Amino acid sequence: MKLWIPVIASAVVSLSVTPVLASAQERMPDTTQRKQPLKVWGAQFEELEYRYSDDDEEAGVWDADFFYGTDNFKARWLTSGEYSFEERAYEKLENQLVGQIPISKFFDAKAGVRFDTPEGPDRTYAVLGVAGLAPQWLEIDVNLYVSKDGDTSADLDAEYELLLTNYWILTATFDATVAFSEDREIGVGKGLVSTESGLRLSYDLIDRAFSPYVGVVHERKYGDTADYARAGVGSTEDWFAVIGARLSF
Amino acid sequence: MKRTLVAGTLSLLLPAIGLAGEYNLTVDRVTIDTGEFVKEGVGYNGKSPGPTLRFKEGEEVSINVTNNLDEMTSIHWHGLILPFEQDGVPGISFPGIKPGETFTYKFPITQSGTYWFHSHSGFQEPEGAFGSIIIEPEGREPFRYDREYVVQLTDKHPHASERVMRNLKITPDYYNRKQQTVGEFFSDASENGFLNTVKERLAWGDMRMMQADVEDLQGFTGMINGKGPEQNWTGLFEPGERVRLRFINSSAMTYFDIRIPGLEMTVVQADGNNVQPVNVDEFRIGVAETYDVIVRPKDEQAYTIFAESMGRSGYARATLAPEEGMEAPVPGLREPARLTMADMGGMPGMDHGDMPGMDHGDMGDHGDMVGENEMADMSDMDHSRMEGMDHSSMTMPEGGASDPFYAKGSGLVPTAANGGKFLSYADLKAQKPLYEEREPAREIELRLTGNMERYTWSINGVKYEDAEPIRLKYGERVRFKFVNETMMTHPMHLHGMWSILDVGAGQWNPIKHTVSVQPGTTVYMETEVDAPGQWAFHCHLTYHMAAGMFRKVIVEGGPESTQAASSEQLSEVGGDV
Numbered sequence: 001m002k003l004w005i006p007v008i009a010s011a012v013v014s015l016s017v018t019p020v021l022a023s024a025q026e027r028m029p030d031t032t033q034r035k036q037p038l039k040v041w042g043a044q045f046e047e048l049e050y051r052y053s054d055d056d057e058e059a060g061v062w063d064a065d066f067f068y069g070t071d072n073f074k075a076r077w078l079t080s081g082e083y084s085f086e087e088r089a090y091e092k093l094e095n096q097l098v099g100q101i102p103i104s105k106f107f108d109a110k111a112g113v114r115f116d117t118p119e120g121p122d123r124t125y126a127v128l129g130v131a132g133l134a135p136q137w138l139e140i141d142v143n144l145y146v147s148k149d150g151d152t153s154a155d156l157d158a159e160y161e162l163l164l165t166n167y168w169i170l171t172a173t174f175d176a177t178v179a180f181s182e183d184r185e186i187g188v189g190k191g192l193v194s195t196e197s198g199l200r201l202s203y204d205l206i207d208r209a210f211s212p213y214v215g216v217v218h219e220r221k222y223g224d225t226a227d228y229a230r231a232g233v234g235s236t237e238d239w240f241a242v243i244g245a246r247l248s249f
Numbered sequence: 250m251k252r253t254l255v256a257g258t259l260s261l262l263l264p265a266i267g268l269a270g271e272y273n274l275t276v277d278r279v280t281i282d283t284g285e286f287v288k289e290g291v292g293y294n295g296k297s298p299g300p301t302l303r304f305k306e307g308e309e310v311s312i313n314v315t316n317n318l319d320e321m322t323s324i325h326w327h328g329l330i331l332p333f334e335q336d337g338v339p340g341i342s343f344p345g346i347k348p349g350e351t352f353t354y355k356f357p358i359t360q361s362g363t364y365w366f367h368s369h370s371g372f373q374e375p376e377g378a379f380g381s382i383i384i385e386p387e388g389r390e391p392f393r394y395d396r397e398y399v400v401q402l403t404d405k406h407p408h409a410s411e412r413v414m415r416n417l418k419i420t421p422d423y424y425n426r427k428q429q430t431v432g433e434f435f436s437d438a439s440e441n442g443f444l445n446t447v448k449e450r451l452a453w454g455d456m457r458m459m460q461a462d463v464e465d466l467q468g469f470t471g472m473i474n475g476k477g478p479e480q481n482w483t484g485l486f487e488p489g490e491r492v493r494l495r496f497i498n499s500s501a502m503t504y505f506d507i508r509i510p511g512l513e514m515t516v517v518q519a520d521g522n523n524v525q526p527v528n529v530d531e532f533r534i535g536v537a538e539t540y541d542v543i544v545r546p547k548d549e550q551a552y553t554i555f556a557e558s559m560g561r562s563g564y565a566r567a568t569l570a571p572e573e574g575m576e577a578p579v580p581g582l583r584e585p586a587r588l589t590m591a592d593m594g595g596m597p598g599m600d601h602g603d604m605p606g607m608d609h610g611d612m613g614d615h616g617d618m619v620g621e622n623e624m625a626d627m628s629d630m631d632h633s634r635m636e637g638m639d640h641s642s643m644t645m646p647e648g649g650a651s652d653p654f655y656a657k658g659s660g661l662v663p664t665a666a667n668g669g670k671f672l673s674y675a676d677l678k679a680q681k682p683l684y685e686e687r688e689p690a691r692e693i694e695l696r697l698t699g700n701m702e703r704y705t706w707s708i709n710g711v712k713y714e715d716a717e718p719i720r721l722k723y724g725e726r727v728r729f730k731f732v733n734e735t736m737m738t739h740p741m742h743l744h745g746m747w748s749i750l751d752v753g754a755g756q757w758n759p760i761k762h763t764v765s766v767q768p769g770t771t772v773y774m775e776t777e778v779d780a781p782g783q784w785a786f787h788c789h790l791t792y793h794m795a796a797g798m799f800r801k802v803i804v805e806g807g808p809e810s811t812q813a814a815s816s817e818q819l820s821e822v823g824g825d826v
Contacts, residue, residue: 028783030340030801033371037714038796040418071705071712106457106702134701136454166426207408208423210418248420 037070042249049244051082051217055235058085061242067100074100076110081118089119096127107132114145121185124148137161152180153188164201167213173198182224187232189224196220202246211246272302274380276322276346276368281377283470284477286407291318291368292379298401298462299366299380299825300473306361306387312354314346321345321370325744326382327537328364328762330519331356334780336744338369340463341785341801345370347443361386362521363495372410374789375501379403383495385746391516391680392526394543396785397493398484402534402556402565405470405477406504414792417465421704424468427562428461428520435740452590460587461714462701462736463661464560465792468663471565481576482567484560488549492569493517495541498534500792504738504765506533506663509552509569510580514542516672520761523680530669533559535740535765537789540672544569551575559661559738561585567620590659593597593626594769641783656769661738675752677759683747684777686756689728693719697766697788697798699735705796706735706788712797719786721778728775731766739793740765743802749775763789781807 020142047063063080076099082092098112110129116122129143141157155177162170175194200215221229226236277294293299304310316322323345325337335356339345346352360382368378381399406413414569416423429450434544453460459465476482498505508531516527518541534540534556546552551570551694558564561582568576650662654674665671697783699706708716729748731741738758741748742763749758758775766772781804788798 028340028344032340032345034340034795034799038414038418040415042415044419071703102703103368105700135455135457136451137457163430164431165430166428170608208420222791 021154025111029218030248032170036073039068039128040072041068042066044243044249045247046079047244048247049215049242051240051242054239057238059083059091059240060085061244069100072101074108076100076112085201087119091118092116093118098127098129100131103130104132106134110143116186123183123186125153147183147185150181151183151188153183154178154180169202169204171198171200171202171213184228187225187228187234189226189228191223191224193225194219194221198242209248211242213242213246215242216240217242261271267687268305268307269311270304272310273310274299274312274314274324274694275317276324276373276378277317279319279377281405281475282407282480283472284479285470288405289409290466291322291373292377293380296475297377298403299378301381301383301399302366304358304382306358306384310354310356310358313351314354315351316346316348316374320494321347322368322373322378323370324366326354326356326364326366327742328362328539329356329382330359330745330747332638333745333784335781336784338785341783344531351628351680358384358523360384362518362523363399363497363541364521365497365537365539367499369785370391370652371388371789372414372795375406375410375413375497377403377405381495381497381498387634391523392515392543393491394493395490396486399474399493399495399497400484400554400567401497401499402505403472404466404500404558404563405472406469406501408468409699410501410791413466414795417704417792418796421465421701422459422462422464425459425461425464425469427461427560429461429587456593456700458587458588458593458736459701460600460660461585462588463586464503464558464562465737467560467562467792469503471503471505471558471563473554473556473565473567476567476578478564478566479681483526483573483575483792484567484569484574486546486569486571488547488571491543491545491547493541493543494531494554495626496534496535496541496814497539500536502536503563504533504535504740505556505565506559507554507556508532508666509554510568510577510667511550511552512544512546514544516540516676517541519677519759520604520763522683522760525678525680525757527672527676528670529665529676530667531663531665532672533663535763535789536736537740537763538761538765551577553577553579555580559581559586561730583666587660588768589656589658589660591656592660592768593738594656631717633727633807643815654765654770654772655767657768659769661767674750674759676689677750677752678754678757679759682758683760684726684749687726687773688721692730694729694730694732695741697731697733697735697739697741699737699793699798704792706798708800710799713787713799713801714797716800718783718801718803721776721782721802723778723808725778726775728773729773731764731772733766733768733770733772736768737790737793738765738767739798741787743776743784743790744785745780745782745802745804746776746778749777778804780804 002137003017043066045064049061051059052216060083062240065078067076068073069075078093084091092172094116097115098109098110100110103109109133112127114125114127125145125147131141134140139159144154146152158174160172179190179193196219198217200213202211202213206210219238221236274293277288277295279297280295281288281290314324323337323339333342335354336342364382366380367374381401470477474482513528549571552570554567558563561682566579650664652662652673655662663671667707696709698710740763746759748764750761752762784802786800786802787794
């Protein structure tokens with residue numbers, strides 16, 4: 001019986017003391033940077049190049065990506081365009097502002113808006129996309145677009161890098177655009193609209209920050225889109241020799 | 250309890266008998282010249298590495314640290330057992346040291362051996378903020394030596410650490426220039442057959458994993474005591490002398506395989522604690538580990554200390570010589586290491602869909618890997634179950650080499666360049682156990698997790714920013730189970746309390762402060778929770794730690810006096826790095 005007294009007493013004491021101790025255990029909260037999500041920014045030009053076509057047309061082309069954010073959310077500005085030196089006009093000028101979140105181990109979802117402001121009529125679209133790394137190291141980017149007028153379209157970008165050496169890299173790209181409704185004003189017919197395939201040989205000259213390349217690009221329009229192009233002055237199929245650089249800051 | 254009382258009494262008595270030392274350190278911007286490039290960095294007392302601090306066991310030290318930087322700083326005494334307020338981790342032990350401020354660390358030295366110190370703020374440590382600590386024991390050492398040198402290694406990178414982190418987050422293979430190429434495909438094809446090679450590449454491609462994913466950060470210059478390979482740090486000796494080399498790996502990211510061609514090394518200490526001597530030809534030192542070896546050069550000639558990085562992308566080099574200016578040949582780098590399927594042993598989600606190449610024919614005997622159900626849930630897949638897998642068709646560059654601390658058939662198993670003995674964790678036996686052997690109260694599983702493609706690193710799938718602290722109870726013994734589910738090696742470092750690495754030697758298990766966990770393996774360590782307060786517990790690879798492979802450990806309870814002291818501590822909380 002005597003034995004119980006200290007046990008009970010210590011139980012009572014520990015119970016009454018516990019809350020005090022528990023708060024004392026916290027000591028100090030970690031408010032350092034380490035406890036904050038890591039914030040990262042990036043600026044990359046996947047393509048920044050001069051193109052020379054089999055019809056002796058010259059163009060400047062870029063495809064760039066600027067972002068800021070954490071593992072859980074990134075804000076991205078994607079910009080791409082094509083400037084024709086003959087016509088002194090943007091044949092293509094596309095800007096996207098999207099928010100990006102991870103949805104699986106290798107893939108992210110994106111949502112935002114796209115503004116097309118080339119020579120000719122402008123367009124604004126809502127964008128929903130998925131981007132990531134598919135098996136066998138295929139970089140995939142698929143997007144669905146809905147214009148203000150309700151026209152829908154989609155595109156698929158795929159990229160594969162073949163390491164000839166650890167510095168000489170052969171990059172194969174394939175882009176395809178499909179329209180689910182016609183938008184005649186900007187020359188888009190229903191169905192498969194166009195494809196662009198490229199092969200670029202690059203050399204990592206300064207780290208992965210500056211990698212000059214040369215390559216060939218093939219562009220083709222299909223179906224009604226090709227017919228509209230033929231009716232105008234545009235071509236339906238082009239081969240380009242390209243020279244440029246991949247940049248990463 | 251008794252031990253604490255004794256320690257308490259001792260610490261009261263010691264100042265009285267005069268064993269107290271005062272030390273001064275300034276934290277400065279410095280210039281670091283690797284011989285290949287010159288870079289701004291952070292150092293101590295105007296240099297990187299900083300000085301060697303020499304303490305005596307039983308001494309009460311006060312160290313005045315003056316911050317001459319324009320940002321917060323801190324010093325962590327790596328491996329030292331001390332009150333948590335003195336441990337130097339901003340946000341966990343104390344708020345940090347403000348620019349222009351002098352902070353005085355005060356703690357008793359209760360141990361002996363080779364240790365080091367470094368900043369725990371931002372990326373100051375990889376920028377050069379580290380130095381070495383030698384603590385002389387109170388009693389006699391169980392080995393003899395005539396002279397000694399600190400051999401402190403680092404992997405100096407030309408890029409600023411902030412930029413390295415950003416590059417790795419954007420392009421995780423940014424620095425990996427040992428990737429498999431078209432050329433390697435053809436050489437593998439001619440060696441292992443075309444179809445086998447295609448299947449192998451497809452299997453890895455399907456998982457989106459790289460066999461070459463051994464070193465995140467290549468392009469560094471290996472340095473020893475602040476000298477690059479060309480600057481050749483040299484330690485002098487008289488032929489016939491026993492020379493004690495205190496190796497410390499202060500690298501941000503690099504494991505080194507160390508050898509001294511022509512000399513056998515006797516390993517006598519690991520992480521500051523004496524081990525039963527082992528003679529080796531070569532050993533691997535993980536990031537933040539220390540190894541003390543004794544060599545006995547008999548001839549009037551120079552010997553090269555060659556530290557080759559684990560992934561074979563770089564090296565550090567120094568010389569032992571009878572006189573200044575002498576040199577010995579510098580070996581070439583061996584073939585880069587390649588991971589094998591065995592290194593994936595701990596991967597969760599290793600189901601059929603993810604791993605088509607891993608079945609059926611080319612993998613040979615499946616042994617006990619039976620049934621769809623087992624394949625579907627491999628998150629708890631341990632080592633022993635993998636042993637039924639025959640990896641013979643997969644590349645095993647090291648041939649039959651094996652080490653119980655690597656996955657069976659792992660591509661990372663090291664072998665000695667001269668074909669001799671390579672140190673394994675299994676060879677480490679404590680010279681004198683620090684604690685009585687007893688059953689741990691509980692086991693805590695820590696899965697080492699990450700995603701190489703996103704460069705996220707975590708524990709149990711949770712990054713530090715989202716994690717709750719690990720709570721331990723003062724006086725208990727806990728068993729930590731590390732399950733490495735990533736493809737990289739992680740040097741796990743628990744502050745404030747010893748990590749008793751389970752090598753199967755019972756009470757002779759070695760006592761460490763940093764435990765390397767190889768991919769595809771499960772490693773156990775036990776800890777006597779004898780230090781109240783809160784502590785850091787993390788992967789010591791700088792960029793893994795910064796990306797979230799970090800935990801706060803709270804030790805609940807403890808001696809009355811410490812409770813009171815730490816409640817007071819509450820009033821001065823806050824602070825930033």
